[in-house]
Amino acid sequence: MDLQAIKNRFGIIGNSPGLNHALNVATQVANTDLSVLINGESGVGKEVFSQIIHALSARKHNPFIAVNCGAIPEGTIDSELFGHEKGSFTGALDSRKGYFETVNGGTIFLDEIGELPLGTQARLLRVLETGEYIRVGSSKVQKTDVRVIAATNKELLESTQTGKFREDLYYRLNTVPIRVPSLRDRKEDVPLLFRKFAADFSDRYKGLPIQLEDDAKTLLMNYPWPGNVRELKNIAEQISVLSKEKNITAKELQQFLPENNFNRLPVLVGGKAALSQQEFANEREILYKLFFDMKKDVNELKKMFFEILQNPGIAQNIPMYNNNLDGMIPEHKSSIPANNYQQQGAPVFINQGDDIHHHEAIEESLSIMDKEKELIIKALKKHKGKRKDASSDLGISERTLYRKLKEYDIEE
Numbered sequence: 001m002d003l004q005a006i007k008n009r010f011g012i013i014g015n016s017p018g019l020n021h022a023l024n025v026a027t028q029v030a031n032t033d034l035s036v037l038i039n040g041e042s043g044v045g046k047e048v049f050s051q052i053i054h055a056l057s058a059r060k061h062n063p064f065i066a067v068n069c070g071a072i073p074e075g076t077i078d079s080e081l082f083g084h085e086k087g088s089f090t091g092a093l094d095s096r097k098g099y100f101e102t103v104n105g106g107t108i109f110l111d112e113i114g115e116l117p118l119g120t121q122a123r124l125l126r127v128l129e130t131g132e133y134i135r136v137g138s139s140k141v142q143k144t145d146v147r148v149i150a151a152t153n154k155e156l157l158e159s160t161q162t163g164k165f166r167e168d169l170y171y172r173l174n175t176v177p178i179r180v181p182s183l184r185d186r187k188e189d190v191p192l193l194f195r196k197f198a199a200d201f202s203d204r205y206k207g208l209p210i211q212l213e214d215d216a217k218t219l220l221m222n223y224p225w226p227g228n229v230r231e232l233k234n235i236a237e238q239i240s241v242l243s244k245e246k247n248i249t250a251k252e253l254q255q256f257l258p259e260n261n262f263n264r265l266p267v268l269v270g271g272k273a274a275l276s277q278q279e280f281a282n283e284r285e286i287l288y289k290l291f292f293d294m295k296k297d298v299n300e301l302k303k304m305f306f307e308i309l310q311n312p313g314i315a316q317n318i319p320m321y322n323n324n325l326d327g328m329i330p331e332h333k334s335s336i337p338a339n340n341y342q343q344q345g346a347p348v349f350i351n352q353g354d355d356i357h358h359h360e361a362i363e364e365s366l367s368i369m370d371k372e373k374e375l376i377i378k379a380l381k382k383h384k385g386k387r388k389d390a391s392s393d394l395g396i397s398e399r400t401l402y403r404k405l406k407e408y409d410i411e412e
Contacts, residue, residue, distance in 0.1 A: 003027075010048055010055075013196050014189030018181030022049065029176045030056035035128060037113075037173045038151040040180030043228035046151040049178060050109040053149055062106035065099055070112035077120050079136050088137020100133055100144045113150040113173065114159055118166065124148075125169045148173070183225040183232060191217050193229065197236035208246050210239055215250035223257055294371070373408045376401070380410070 003023055007013070012023070029036055030053045038046045047066055054064045072080050079089075083098030099108055110116075116124065127133050128148060132141050150173045159165035183190065194212065202209035212220065225231055238256050239248060375394065383389035391401040404410075 016186035025178050026052050034175045036149045036176045038178045041182045042153045043230035044180045050149045054107040063103045064107045065103050066109040068111045070115035074117050082133045084136035085138045104144050107147045110150045114152045114154040121166045121169050128172050183228040187221040190221050197233050201240035213249045216248050216253045219250045
């Protein structure tokens, strides 16, 4: 079957080199039983490629099932994939077949494979290598003949380096990699896709299809499309329903495009996968908060020092340097070596008559890691150990907070 026939059959629109290459690889690998790993951002249509591979394979008359690994709770995903025995856990009132048993002889598509827990990854690796699995709560080994196609919007190789994904499973899945290009990498296809979606929605809503003016097409092609084809389809539907005009100009189109996405940073930096934008933003917010707090403290100290230098007599009126200091510094300070006060981490003024002698202090630690650890501990104390509330107060995700607790060895 030629490439255009495949596009027509599965409703794929576009002629960009990256898209054509991905389709060629999918058709070539379809007649084998090799594992396939489909890489691509969210919304590019990775599931369509899994359907193409299954439909062109010898398994096409057998079952096909798509499983979103990120949508299944960690506590039940083993049961969903491999089944369970009656009474194996609370709520297991009957025995249940898993997907690998019900799809025997067919194809299973595991989307968001990077979200699988490490224990489930080990079970999946055994299925891929030996075709064997064990139901939850059972000791009986069962066999299955299932082709696995996996997909991810993450860089799994980087996840193997951080211990979040098994390296052996990555190489077992990545026998044949297919990278589906993002929509911003196939700009020439954007007007074609928009026209197809607009025609579909005009049929659905019984109206005339909308048309794009040249300036609107240019704007559409230069938009970064973080949501890819899914976002383009949503925009086409919004315009089809809400626009009073059928000839859309750039000015009218602009009203439907989120402004903040025009300055969207790329996901890849220097050829290597960067941290996800959400993760990066969370870390950056903590650092900004630390810097602002430090700057505020330094400015207050500067202001106080200048006032003391201009009028030394006011030092007696500042509680921090008063002879009593609520018992923290003894009254007869002149009889105690100055370096004893320097250990407090703050400048010390010793009164001898009307003179004020300044001894340089050991500076307080300005380590970002120390400040971050201090903030985390304060947030946990404030919210009585509740991670969810503490992470919300810090402006980071609960997963990031959990990682920081391990990194800094913080006991809750």
